[in-house]
Amino acid sequence: MGRSVAVDNEDRQRRLPAGRKAKLAAYVAETGEVTVTDLAERFGVSIDTIRRDLDQLSADGVLVRTYGGAVSQSSISRVDRTVDVRLTLEKHEKEQIAKLAAALVKDGSVIMMNGGTTTLAVARNLRDHRDLTVATNSLLVPPALPESTIREVYVFGGAVRTLSLTTTGPISLPSAGGADLDVSCDLALIGVGAVSVEGGYTTSNLADAAMMREMISRAARVAILADSSKFGRRLFAQVADLAAADYFVTDTAPPPDLVRALRENEVELITPDATT
Amino acid sequence: MGRSVAVDNEDRQRRLPAGRKAKLAAYVAETGEVTVTDLAERFGVSIDTIRRDLDQLSADGVLVRTYGGAVSQSSISRVDRTVDVRLTLEKHEKEQIAKLAAALVKDGSVIMMNGGTTTLAVARNLRDHRDLTVATNSLLVPPALPESTIREVYVFGGAVRTLSLTTTGPISLPSAGGADLDVSCDLALIGVGAVSVEGGYTTSNLADAAMMREMISRAARVAILADSSKFGRRLFAQVADLAAADYFVTDTAPPPDLVRALRENEVELITPDATT
DNA sequence: CGCAGAACTGCACGACTCTGCCGTCTTTAG
DNA sequence: CTAAAGACGGCAGAGTCGTGCAGTTCTGCG
Numbered sequence: 001m002g003r004s005v006a007v008d009n010e011d012r013q014r015r016l017p018a019g020r021k022a023k024l025a026a027y028v029a030e031t032g033e034v035t036v037t038d039l040a041e042r043f044g045v046s047i048d049t050i051r052r053d054l055d056q057l058s059a060d061g062v063l064v065r066t067y068g069g070a071v072s073q074s075s076i077s078r079v080d081r082t083v084d085v086r087l088t089l090e091k092h093e094k095e096q097i098a099k100l101a102a103a104l105v106k107d108g109s110v111i112m113m114n115g116g117t118t119t120l121a122v123a124r125n126l127r128d129h130r131d132l133t134v135a136t137n138s139l140l141v142p143p144a145l146p147e148s149t150i151r152e153v154y155v156f157g158g159a160v161r162t163l164s165l166t167t168t169g170p171i172s173l174p175s176a177g178g179a180d181l182d183v184s185c186d187l188a189l190i191g192v193g194a195v196s197v198e199g200g201y202t203t204s205n206l207a208d209a210a211m212m213r214e215m216i217s218r219a220a221r222v223a224i225l226a227d228s229s230k231f232g233r234r235l236f237a238q239v240a241d242l243a244a245a246d247y248f249v250t251d252t253a254p255p256p257d258l259v260r261a262l263r264e265n266e267v268e269l270i271t272p273d274a275t276t
Numbered sequence: 277m278g279r280s281v282a283v284d285n286e287d288r289q290r291r292l293p294a295g296r297k298a299k300l301a302a303y304v305a306e307t308g309e310v311t312v313t314d315l316a317e318r319f320g321v322s323i324d325t326i327r328r329d330l331d332q333l334s335a336d337g338v339l340v341r342t343y344g345g346a347v348s349q350s351s352i353s354r355v356d357r358t359v360d361v362r363l364t365l366e367k368h369e370k371e372q373i374a375k376l377a378a379a380l381v382k383d384g385s386v387i388m389m390n391g392g393t394t395t396l397a398v399a400r401n402l403r404d405h406r407d408l409t410v411a412t413n414s415l416l417v418p419p420a421l422p423e424s425t426i427r428e429v430y431v432f433g434g435a436v437r438t439l440s441l442t443t444t445g446p447i448s449l450p451s452a453g454g455a456d457l458d459v460s461c462d463l464a465l466i467g468v469g470a471v472s473v474e475g476g477y478t479t480s481n482l483a484d485a486a487m488m489r490e491m492i493s494r495a496a497r498v499a500i501l502a503d504s505s506k507f508g509r510r511l512f513a514q515v516a517d518l519a520a521a522d523y524f525v526t527d528t529a530p531p532p533d534l535v536r537a538l539r540e541n542e543v544e545l546i547t548p549d550a551t552t
Numbered sequence: 553c554g555c556a557g558a559a560c561t562g563c564a565c566g567a568c569t570c571t572g573c574c575g576t577c578t579t580t581a582g
Numbered sequence: 583c584t585a586a587a588g589a590c591g592g593c594a595g596a597g598t599c600g601t602g603c604a605g606t607t608c609t610g611c612g
Contacts, residue, residue: 033295036598046562051599066294067569068598095336124337124349139415142436144349155443157433160418167431293570312588322572327589343579344588 020045021053025062028072035069093227093251094118096272098125101189101249104223104270107131108151109186112215113141114208115166118191118225120144135185137211139165154183161207168207171214188219192239195226195254197261199234200241209237216244223247224267231255242267296321297329301338304348311345369503369527370394372548374401376525377465380499380546383407384427385462388491389417390484391442394467394501396420411461413487415441430459437481444483447490464495468515471502471530473537475510476517485513492520499523500543507531518543 020043027042028034036054040047058065063072098121105111108131113119115138123144126132134145135154142153158169171183190212193203201224203209216222216239224245231254243265253259253271262269296319303318304310312330316323334341339349374397381387384407389395391414399420402408410421411430418429434445447459466488469479477500479485492498492515500521507530519541529535529547538545 066292069292071295139418153436155433155436157431160429160431162423
């Protein structure tokens with residue numbers, strides 16, 4: 001089948017799948033949203049090849065695979081930069097985690113929560129609880145807490161990270177006397193950025209890590225929340241060793257080495273399908 | 277019938293259910309309240325599909341399903357129920373006040389703002405400013421501040437009033453050393469609940485009044501914001517005497533006795549029609 | 553030069569998802 | 583109480599996904 005010029009281009013692309021994938025990624029980044037059939041037509045290859053390419057690019061984190069096509073990573077964060085769309089990334093998983101984490105909370109207890117989409121989902125899922133005292137460094141958690149469930153809510157003061165809408169700084173709450181009072185809680189709910197056997201719980205921001213660490217040190221029990229995309233990764237700032245947690249809440253079973261390490265450190269693994 | 281270009285776009289969207297749901301969620305978040313039929317028409321799919329989408333999004337906690345449609349998560353929470361409703365009450369007046377108050381803010385200065393719908397409107401109207409440092413006791417002000425205008429944002433910690441989403445307690449910011457640092461600012465923007473000649477500036481909540489009073493004491497200049505509905509009224513807790521302010525920003529000219537009292541206390545009256 | 557192995561591509565088949573339609577039941581409004 | 587609108591559940595068609603298989607091209611090696 002000889003189309004004079006077009007064939008040349010297509011042939012070159014066909015011989016360099018890496019090059020085609022690069023162009024494909026660029027095209028997705030440009031348009032923001034593409035379908036498999038459209039791409040197959042545009043690049044002159046079969047639908048199957050496009051699907052395989054998209055799967056690989058998705059595995060590499062370049063784009064986000066959806067049913068029937070893909071959307072660019074940036075368009076997802078741009079659509080709803082404030083909150084919701086990072087949620088859509090692992091929306092379902094986060095909701096699962098949130099329900100499990102909410103089950104750990106006892107009525108009438110005092111809990112601390114750090115910022116992040118996962119803990120935000122937890123806040124929404126506390127609607128069946130009563131008489132909770134909540135302390136957080138997130139500006140989004142208080143509005144998300146159902147009014148009927150809370151006794152009191154406290155926000156830790158400090159500098160605000162405008163991107164995540166969380167405060168940073170040492171934990172302290174001002175008292176009327178002048179000197180700050182020390183606080184502690186029954187349960188700390190900490191959403192982390194990554195979990196690995198060697199690195200423990202890590203996150204990408206140093207101030208956030210410090211805040212989490214303080215919450216952990218003031219809690220009688222600690223629950224770490226992380227979805228499955230965070231397994232085996234290690235980020236900039238360490239929050240704590242694996243042993244610092246009492247519960248590790250996630251959506252799917254972690255890799256075997258992590259499961260073993262958690263068990264050795266006496267961390268209770270909580271997943272949707274697992275028995276207690 | 278065949279709309280030439282539009283059909284193409286719609287077809288592409290139709291092929292990406294995930295993308296459609298993301299747009300749908302964004303649309304609901306924007307408008308706050310939608311009906312199924314409206315969405316079906318707008319997105320070019322059947323009512324059934326929209327209903328299924330809404331059910332899923334509801335299950336994921338992105339929105340709240342209602343009979344015949346859905347409402348955004350935020351609109352059901354106190355954020356908009358209290359704030360937005362009150363905002364719409366004297367929306368136009370508050371916007372006028374906000375613009376005038378924003379004009380008082382100098383680029384590069386440090387300002388403090390208390391909570392409330394009026395100061396929230398001010399925060400939105402700071403979009404043309406640069407290098408501002410803002411300290412507030414409102415959880416709603418930081419998200420409302422345009423990102424390009426702010427250098428740093430601080431939130432005072434403390435107990436959260438769930439209705440107004442403000443923190444209460446003494447003003448202090450935790451420092452690394454342990455002891456809290458004293459803070460002060462160039463300008464305090466204080467929205468009050470009532471203004472009268474005898475009572476001065478008053479508000480209905482004691483803790484709020486204490487917070488305002490502290491902000492005033494730490495500011496080089498003080499601007500009091502109040503719409504015309506607050507003239508001549510007196511509420512529970514006094515914030516300060518009339519003389520405590522440097523500027524009094526409102527939407528229409530106050531009654532003569534108040535104008536006279538302000539002049540006697542050397543408070544500059546700022547209204548839309550008035551000359552500077 | 554010939555050959556084995558790996559990677560890429562297209563195709564086929566079964567399973568799944570999405571979508572619209574229909575009938576029935578529930579809720580809402582008058 | 584009645585009628586309209588919406589919700590719920592089942593169903594079938596179309597599109598998509600996942601997997602296995604065969605053919606082709608490229609690479610490394612004898």
